[in-house]
Amino acid sequence: MEYVAKSLSETHALAAALAPCLSAGDVVLLRGDLGAGKTAFVQALADSLGCTDEVTSPTFTLANFYRGTETTVLHVDTYRLSSVAEYRDLGLADYADECVTLVEWGDLVSGEFPCHLQVEIASQPGSEVRTFTLSSECQRWQPVLQELERRITQAVK
Template sequence: MEYTTTDAASTQAVGAALAPLLQAGDVILLDGDLGAGKTTFTKGVAAGLGIHRNVKSPTFNLIKEYHQGRLPLYHMDVYRLEGVGGADLGLQEYFNGSGVSLVEWSQFVAEDLPQDFLMIRLQKDDDDFDRRKIIFTPHGDRYATLVDQLAQQLHTN
């Protein structure tokens, strides 16, 4: 599924629309260049989960945890693990835990990822700074159903 947003608020709105469909143990991979909107999307998911804290990129922390919402949110930016991997971070505990994991730059921990996940690619528009194409690619039955439900929700709003 592909969806186009026109500004940061509409990118956050897509994340907020996804949030009610999420369950404990869901793993969402966020792919895109620097400035593509990965953290902006995460802010929407957080808001949709009822998390009202300021969500920032965990670039220097690697993982930020937010426990104030319907489900805990584990926001990971593993860019700094390029060439190292995430074996020592205990990622499996997050992926199998009671919250939702959103992983930016997941290619750097590919060997640590579960078999099933939802890949979300955010692409900047070369002609319009604020426009984003968001591409949802499910891996596994759970995420195929999730994308179908999200498509229905986005197209009815």
């Protein structure tokens, strides 16, 4: 499904719609150019999941954990990793079952998570407009994608 956010607050609206559909064990892989809004979307999702600590970019720390109301958010950024082996060495897979895992530059680890939700963010230079494309080949996400589609169609009516 596709969603066009005309502002950061509309990005927050998409995150607020998706967050209630997320639970421990879920993996969302984010793709999009530098500055597209991957971290901004994670911040919005973490906020909607009840995380109170400030979510910062994990480009240098590689991974951060945030305690939410009902689940823990694991925020990963693979930008500085050069291989899946380096990702595996971090030992984060052990935590995936008990966290909602959100991965920036997620393509690197897509093979590690056969049932992931992909969120692609496209931006235009000098604009706040962001086009989000959410997709998955996994059955788990089909009702979520349908529900988001339904909500967005209702919102524009």
